[in-house]
Amino acid sequence: MANTHGRVIFPPSCSIIIIVLQLLSCSTPANGKADFSIIGPKIPVLAVLGENVELPCRLSLNISAEDMELRWYRNQPSQVVHLHKNGTDMKEEQMREYQGRTTFLSAGLDQGKATVKIHNVTVFDNGTFHCNFKDGNMSAETRLWLMVAGLGGMPRIQVQAVQGEIVWAQCTSEGWFPEPQAEWRNFRGQPLPSMTHLSASPTTGLFTVVSNVTIQDGDVQNFSCCISSPLLQKKMVNYHLLPQLSRSSLSKEWKIVLPLIFTLAGLVTAGATCLYQKCQKDRNVGQLEEERLHRAEEQHSQDWTEDKVIYVSPSLDPDTTSPKLALSEDGKSVRRLFFDQELPDVPSRFDQDPCVLAREQFSAGRYYWEVQVGQRKAWNVGVCLESLNRKGRIPKAPQHGLWALELYKKTFWALAFPRVRLHPSGPLHQVGILLDYDAGRISFYNVGNGSLIYSFSGLSFSEPLRPFFCLWTHDPNPLTIYSECQPPEATGPPQSQGQERVGTLLQQDP
Ligand SMILES: *[C@@H]1O[C@H](CO)[C@@H](O)[C@H](O)[C@H]1NC(C)=O
Numbered sequence: 251m252a253n254t255h256g257r258v259i260f261p262p263s264c265s266i267i268i269i270v271l272q273l274l275s276c277s278t279p280a281n282g283k284a285d286f287s288i289i290g291p292k293i294p295v296l297a298v299l300g301e302n303v304e305l306p307c308r309l310s311l312n313i314s315a316e317d318m319e320l321r322w323y324r325n326q327p328s329q330v331v332h333l334h335k336n337g338t339d340m341k342e343e344q345m346r347e348y349q350g351r352t353t354f355l356s357a358g359l360d361q362g363k364a365t366v367k368i369h370n371v372t373v374f375d376n377g378t379f380h381c382n383f384k385d386g387n388m389s390a391e392t393r394l395w396l397m398v399a400g401l402g403g404m405p406r407i408q409v410q411a412v413q414g415e416i417v418w419a420q421c422t423s424e425g426w427f428p429e430p431q432a433e434w435r436n437f438r439g440q441p442l443p444s445m446t447h448l449s450a451s452p453t454t455g456l457f458t459v460v461s462n463v464t465i466q467d468g469d470v471q472n473f474s475c476c477i478s479s480p481l482l483q484k485k486m487v488n489y490h491l492l493p494q495l496s497r498s499s500l501s502k503e504w505k506i507v508l509p510l511i512f513t514l515a516g517l518v519t520a521g522a523t524c525l526y527q528k529c530q531k532d533r534n535v536g537q538l539e540e541e542r543l544h545r546a547e548e549q550h551s552q553d554w555t556e557d558k559v560i561y562v563s564p565s566l567d568p569d570t571t572s573p574k575l576a577l578s579e580d581g582k583s584v585r586r587l588f589f590d591q592e593l594p595d596v597p598s599r600f601d602q603d604p605c606v607l608a609r610e611q612f613s614a615g616r617y618y619w620e621v622q623v624g625q626r627k628a629w630n631v632g633v634c635l636e637s638l639n640r641k642g643r644i645p646k647a648p649q650h651g652l653w654a655l656e657l658y659k660k661t662f663w664a665l666a667f668p669r670v671r672l673h674p675s676g677p678l679h680q681v682g683i684l685l686d687y688d689a690g691r692i693s694f695y696n697v698g699n700g701s702l703i704y705s706f707s708g709l710s711f712s713e714p715l716r717p718f719f720c721l722w723t724h725d726p727n728p729l730t731i732y733s734e735c736q737p738p739e740a741t742g743p744p745q746s747q748g749q750e751r752v753g754t755l756l757q758q759d760p
């Protein structure tokens with residue numbers, strides 16, 4: 251065995267592992283390219299579901315691979331992921347699963363480098379790949395591994411039963427890969443014992459988590475369900491607050507409606523890509539908070555429940571709905587009717603103004619929600635006191651317990667006293683509302699570019715606040731409350747691991 255330039259020259263025995271000589275005698279061909287090997291990533295490549303991933307391979311020598319046959323395959327050479335031969339991509343030989351889903355990146359091909367990019371990673375891509383470079387008689391290959399991981403949807407918490415001091419709740423979330431971990435915590439941040447069941451979808455291979463908890467603690471004010479991906483080191487947390495009822499009012503009726511009312515679903519994603527990619531990208535409120543987030547990461551484990559902005563998706567309350575309005579079935583959307591509906595005239599209902607409140611009542615903490623106003627030509631979006639009078643024309647001003655924005659006749663107003671005319675330069679299709687009850691501040695953001703539109707501050711509240719909406723004019727466009735954040739879209743592999751981000755995103759507030 252000789253060694254020139256650190257390369258191995260083949261002995262007649264051919265007992266070489268790295269280099270596979272396919273058709274052939276053990277002599278080194280005259281062109282001197284025989285002794286190449288292929289180098290690929292040595293550790294598994296992390297790929298995020300739905301995103302793109304690159305599988306780079308290169309020759310051990312700085313020689314051109316332009317005339318070589320380059321094959322990326324799964325377990326058998328016939329299971330072609332991508333084949334590049336004679337200067338072109340040979341699509342006919344690809345496995346069905348990879349058709350239209352790969353791109354050959356030829357940058358560096360003249361120096362022996364080539365990469366195949368797989369688009370829209372699926373569970374199928376998890377596992378082993380090979381790349382094989384063939385030059386005439388000679389061929390060499392290496393193995394590489396793809397580790398697919400995906401964040402599922404925001405966990406949904408459903409209270410299944412309440413009996414005295416005991417609450418049974420279930421948390422569900424779909425779309426995870428590989429198996430996620432589930433954890434419940436009480437408001438003190440202590441883990442609660444739970445029963446978790448995972449199941450994989452036969453069609454997509456994605457995991458669904460169902461976790462049950464029994465909370466025995468007498469004062470269950472709020473609790474959270476956290477589903478995390480150990481591979482991505484990211485998690486999605488949903489909080490549920492029990493409404494501010496006295497225990498004794500947990501009557502039989504309550505038990506029946508409870509699952510419906512506990513929709514106060516706050517998404518505090520400690521690093522949930524949701525927050526970070528979609529919410530952050532589409533709704534880049536508070537982009538400047540990165541640094542603070544990093545700092546918050548460190549404290550995260552200690553201050554689990556403190557200083558959080560809770561992302562909520564309020565549900566509209568049918569008992570407050572004006573007869574001029576109609577709610578969608580899920581209670582997240584409201585539109586204006588041409589004729590009044592027949593509805594019982596209960597004290598909680600707006601009888602003249604086309605307005606509606608959400609069911610949620612906030613009496614401490616910080617909450618953030620987003621409303622799609624879209625192309626609607628006239629609306630109010632804001633917050634009011636629970637005691638707001640619902641009958642007759644509602645005076646819309648802070649001294650009457652209402653803090654809102656208004657669009658009317660193409661003009662935007664902050665309904666301060668006196669009113670403040672706003673001049674947004676761009677379109678305003680989504681309004682983000684940040685209520686900081688304790689600090690006495692209500693801020694409105696343009697979700698489109700993350701800018702603050704207006705902030706009411708220096709307030710102090712002595713009773714619960716509720717989200718408030720009015721739909722002026724017979725405009726068919728509804729107002730819609732965002733339900734949740736979707737899992738990430740394709741943007742490329744995660745930059746680094748351990749990106750835990752707590753929901754302090756909106757803390758800065760001017
Ligand atoms: C490979 O060789 C080419 C010239 O043949 C040279 O320009 C290039 O820098 C070399 N690349 C590396 C990585 O050594």
Ligand SMILES: *[C@@H]1O[C@H](CO)[C@@H](O)[C@H](O)[C@H]1NC(C)=O
Nearest residue numbers: 317319335336337338339340
């Ligand atoms: C290689 O491609 C050239 C044109 O690009 C074609 O003329 C030739 O027949 C091809 N050779 C093989 C073996 O496919």
Ligand SMILES: *[C@@H]1O[C@H](CO)[C@@H](O)[C@H](O)[C@H]1NC(C)=O
Nearest residue numbers: 300301369370371372454740
């Ligand atoms: C990505 O793959 C999924 C599952 O195969 C499919 O539903 C989705 O439409 C694909 N997305 C794109 C952008 O190709």
Ligand SMILES: *[C@@H]1O[C@H](CO)[C@@H](O)[C@H](O)[C@H]1NC(C)=O
Nearest residue numbers: 294376377378395396397428
């Ligand atoms: C995914 O692939 C990795 C190797 O890349 C393997 O270790 C792991 O078991 C696979 N996971 C599943 C759920 O198949």
Ligand SMILES: *[C@@H]1O[C@H](CO)[C@@H](O)[C@H](O)[C@H]1NC(C)=O
Nearest residue numbers: 273274275278279280386387
């Ligand atoms: C394989 O290598 C041998 C010896 O170098 C040569 O005679 C033969 O033509 C080669 N075959 C091909 C297909 O290149």
Ligand SMILES: *[C@@H]1O[C@H](CO)[C@@H](O)[C@H](O)[C@H]1NC(C)=O
Nearest residue numbers: 437471472489555558560615
């Ligand atoms: C949960 O309740 C406790 C007190 O009961 C409170 O201090 C904490 O801020 C609450 N957490 C959330 C997220 O509302």
Ligand SMILES: *[C@@H]1O[C@H](CO)[C@@H](O)[C@H](O)[C@H]1NC(C)=O
Nearest residue numbers: 410420445446447460461462
């Ligand atoms: C959770 O509770 C439901 C009923 O409330 C039950 O059907 C289900 O089997 C339980 N799941 C687990 C994992 O304990």
Ligand SMILES: *[C@@H]1O[C@H](CO)[C@@H](O)[C@H](O)[C@H]1NC(C)=O
Nearest residue numbers: 673674675676677696699701
């Ligand atoms: C965002 O849009 C608003 C209203 O359209 C505009 O007034 C503001 O200048 C924009 N801010 C940024 C940072 O682009």
